[in-house]
Amino acid sequence: MTTGRLAYMPKPGSVELREYDLPTPEQGALLLETVAAGVCGSDVHMFADKHPLKSIVLGHEVIGRVVDPSTRPTDSAGAELHPGDLVSVVYFAFCQHCRQCRAGRTHLCENSYNHWIASPDDFPHFTGTFGTHYYVGRFQHVFKVPENVSPLAAVSANCALAQVSAGIDRGKVTAGDTVVIQGAGGLGLWGVAVAKERGARVIVVDAVQRRLDAAKAFGADETVSFEDAPEAADRIARVRELTDGGADVALELTGVGSAVVEGIEMVRPGATYIEIGNVMPGVEITLDIGSMTRRAVTIHPVIRYHQRFLKGGLDFISRNVGKLPFDQLIDATYPLDDVAQALEDSKARKVNRAALTMTS
Ligand SMILES: [Zn+2]
Ligand SMILES: [Zn+2]
Missing domain, CATH: 3.90.180.10 (Medium-chain alcohol dehydrogenases, catalytic domain)
Structure with missing residues (x-):
């Protein structure tokens, strides 16, 4: 050819x-x-x-x-x-x-x-x-x-798995942490699996039930659906209830600006909020910076990744063949x-x- x-x-x-x-x-x-x-x-x-x-x-x-x-x-x-x-x-x-x-x-x-x-x-x-x-x-x-x-x-593996792995690494997710993942698309499913391997308890928030079902199959401990909790305030309350007052780390993987406003209310004081999904310049949101400061929440935007996260991602898949339902990706x-x-x-x-x- x-x-x-x-x-x-x-x-x-x-x-x-x-x-x-x-x-x-x-x-x-x-x-x-x-x-x-x-x-x-x-x-x-x-x-x-x-x-x-x-x-x-x-x-x-x-x-x-x-x-x-x-x-x-x-x-x-x-x-x-x-x-x-x-x-x-x-x-x-x-x-x-x-x-x-x-x-x-x-x-x-x-x-x-x-x-x-x-x-x-x-x-x-x-x-x-x-x-x-x-x-x-x-x-x-x-x-x-x-x-x-x-x-x-x-x-x-590139880009979704490597990207979310870089985010989880930036959030220093470790055993015993509670992690909220907003969005159970391609990035979200990988995020669940990687956070679980690090020993975290993982809560996934999404609007679509079949995506939440897939998140469960990848190891999510809890899911919060828009159907059960239609208002942002309901979802925040549910996550706080499940996490004894707020998660240690949350990752925004939806690409929706309002998810950030919601997500930073889902974490505990001193927590880290990893922003990945909103990559389009021009997305504007209103943040309660006073609440963030009083709770000392840190926002880390993450764009692209070091190449080690792709090598690590491929090794991650290899050691999880037969354990995770990759055919659902x-x-x-x-x-x-x-x-x-x-x-x-x-x-x-x-x-x-x-x-x-x-x-x-
Ligand atoms: Zn991509
Ligand atoms: Zn350069």
Whole structure:
């Protein structure tokens, strides 16, 4: 095969399938044959014009097969790469020369998306994961998928699992903590599993019962549904009741501004509130800063992650095969030709977490 196809979004709400010659990787880069690509909330936000990126080769979650590792013989953990190996990729780049990279804050790299937002007409074309191939740039990290892990179990290791793992790490979640997770989508389910492994007691808040059922299957100790507690005040009261006055840590994984106002009332004095879901600039909320100060609640926004969280995430999946219901993570798969349908169904919340699967 000398050409491949990709899904390009020229403007929000529209998607085109385009065909391009396969690029010859430069030194340090790697061409993958896409096996599966996850449809993340951010992709849906872009499609729905609720994201700063307005035209892009869609997709950033991927499991792919190495075509020819001669330009990058090892993964980012030093493991040898062979043709056909399954790998997961950190979707953003660490340029190594901007102020943030030079200071070691590589997850805040100022050039993290430059490779992705390039026009598909320019080399290397395959800069998003919704396509038959994906081009891993030389400043992107790549890790082999452990032998016992299936592509669909690992497809959201980047970004969902790694992202939420970074958040839980930032919240210093430890054994005996009570953790509130707002939102039982892809991030939320991983969040439950990771917090449980750290020995926490986990309470999940969501509006959709089937998502709460999935959270239970991933180990949630308690769930609070919008059906039983329709008002924010009811949900806050319920969480406080379940946590002896407030959780030790809460994570916002809904992408809804008002969830933050609600969530910081669900934690105890001195607690940590991890903000991950609201990534769209322009979301404004009114916070009772006096109440926050009197209770000394700390808000930590978390964006992107250190690459160790992807390696750790893949190892986490590997040691939990047979213990956690990974088959429930992706509830719908689509061929590349149906990418628009996958985005529409995700936007309409007909599916919890979709993935594109490639046959070629
Ligand atoms: Zn994502
Ligand atoms: Zn940088």
